[in-house]
Amino acid sequence: MSPDDLWSIGQLAERAGVTVKTVRFYSDRGLLPEAARSGGGHRRYGPDALDRLRLIRSLRTLDLPVPDVGRVLDQEDDLEDLIAGQLREVTSRLAALRWREAALRLLADCTVRERAERLRLIGTVTFPPGTAAIARFWRNWLPARLPSKVATGIIDRAVPAPPDDPTPAQVLAFARLQEFVTGPCFVPGPRAGTEHGVPEVHAPEVQVPGVQVPEVHAPGKGYRPAVLYAGLPEAFELAAAELRAGRAPHGGEALDCFAAVHAAALGRRDTADFRRGLHRMLAAEARIDRYWQLTAEIETPPPGPPEPTPGAADNWLRAALGATV
Structure with missing residues (x-):
C-alpha cells in the first residue's frame, strides 16, 4: 500500500x-x-x-x-472455548446475585429477633453456595470401606443441588442444612446384635435437643454394608412411587425389596422372624430426619408438593414394616 x-x-x-x-x-x-x-x-x-x-x-x-x-x-486459543468459559463465569455470577437477592428478601421479611439469627446463618453460606460440607458429612457418615462407586451414588442422591433461582425459604433451609451437617452433635453410640443376629444402634448418652444423631456403621459378623447400600436405592424408588401416589405404608413390592436387601446384607433369609428383628433394630436406630426435611425444602419450593427424598422413602418403608409385623 x-x-x-x-x-x-x-x-x-x-x-x-x-x-x-x-x-x-x-x-x-x-x-x-x-x-x-x-x-x-x-x-x-x-x-x-x-x-x-x-x-x-x-x-x-x-x-x-x-x-x-x-x-x-x-x-x-480457540474462541469457542473462551466463550464457553465466560458463559460459565456469567452464569455463576447471576446465580450469586439471585442468592443474594433471596437472602436480602429473607432478612427484609422477618422480625428483629429473627433477623439476628438469620444473619448468623447466612454468614455461613457462600453465594452461590457449595455442597462440599454436605458431601463431607456423608463421606464421614457412610461405612468406611464402602466401594467408591456405591458411596458416590449415595452421595449424589443425598446431597441437594442448590437451586439457581432460590426463594428466601430455600436460602434459609440451605443455611440451616449447612449448620446441621457441620454441627458437633453427631456422636456415635455402641452397636450390638439382637437375638436374631440383626445389628442394632443405641442412641448415645449425650444428645443435642431437637437433633437426631446419624446411624453408626460398625458392621457385625457377616454384615456387608456394600450389599445394603447398593440395594437400597431400588427400594427407595419403589417407595417414592407409593409416596407420589399418596398411598399409606403397606406391604408389597417396595417393602419386600427393602427387607430382602437388609437380609442379603446380613447373610440371612427374609422370613417373618427376620422382619420382626429388623423392625426392632430400625425402631432403635438413630435418625437424621431433620436432614431430609431441610433437603425437601431446598429441592421443592412452595407451593409444589415435595418430591420424595431418600429419607421420606425410608420412613415410608419403616412404617410399612411396622404395619406388617
Missing part, C-alpha cells in the same frame, strides 16, 4: 468510533499492529486494522481479558 492509503491513529479512531487513547492502548499491547510509520515517526494503519479493532472491541464487550483477546487474534 502507498503511504496515501494508510490512516493516522486519529483517522482510524474516527472510523472505528473510538478514542485515540483506545487505539493507542491496543497498539501498545501488540493487539493492533501498525502498517508503517510516517516520516515524523507517527503510526500509520491499513484498512485491515479497522476490522481487527472492531473484533477487539467485540471481544472486550464480552468482558474477555486483554491477554485472552491477544491469544484469540493470534489463533493460539
Whole structure:
C-alpha cells in the first residue's frame, strides 16, 4: 500500500468510533499492529486494522481479558472455548446475585429477633453456595470401606443441588442444612446384635435437643454394608412411587425389596422372624430426619408438593414394616 492509503491513529479512531487513547492502548499491547510509520515517526494503519479493532472491541464487550483477546487474534486459543468459559463465569455470577437477592428478601421479611439469627446463618453460606460440607458429612457418615462407586451414588442422591433461582425459604433451609451437617452433635453410640443376629444402634448418652444423631456403621459378623447400600436405592424408588401416589405404608413390592436387601446384607433369609428383628433394630436406630426435611425444602419450593427424598422413602418403608409385623 502507498503511504496515501494508510490512516493516522486519529483517522482510524474516527472510523472505528473510538478514542485515540483506545487505539493507542491496543497498539501498545501488540493487539493492533501498525502498517508503517510516517516520516515524523507517527503510526500509520491499513484498512485491515479497522476490522481487527472492531473484533477487539467485540471481544472486550464480552468482558474477555486483554491477554485472552491477544491469544484469540493470534489463533493460539480457540474462541469457542473462551466463550464457553465466560458463559460459565456469567452464569455463576447471576446465580450469586439471585442468592443474594433471596437472602436480602429473607432478612427484609422477618422480625428483629429473627433477623439476628438469620444473619448468623447466612454468614455461613457462600453465594452461590457449595455442597462440599454436605458431601463431607456423608463421606464421614457412610461405612468406611464402602466401594467408591456405591458411596458416590449415595452421595449424589443425598446431597441437594442448590437451586439457581432460590426463594428466601430455600436460602434459609440451605443455611440451616449447612449448620446441621457441620454441627458437633453427631456422636456415635455402641452397636450390638439382637437375638436374631440383626445389628442394632443405641442412641448415645449425650444428645443435642431437637437433633437426631446419624446411624453408626460398625458392621457385625457377616454384615456387608456394600450389599445394603447398593440395594437400597431400588427400594427407595419403589417407595417414592407409593409416596407420589399418596398411598399409606403397606406391604408389597417396595417393602419386600427393602427387607430382602437388609437380609442379603446380613447373610440371612427374609422370613417373618427376620422382619420382626429388623423392625426392632430400625425402631432403635438413630435418625437424621431433620436432614431430609431441610433437603425437601431446598429441592421443592412452595407451593409444589415435595418430591420424595431418600429419607421420606425410608420412613415410608419403616412404617410399612411396622404395619406388617
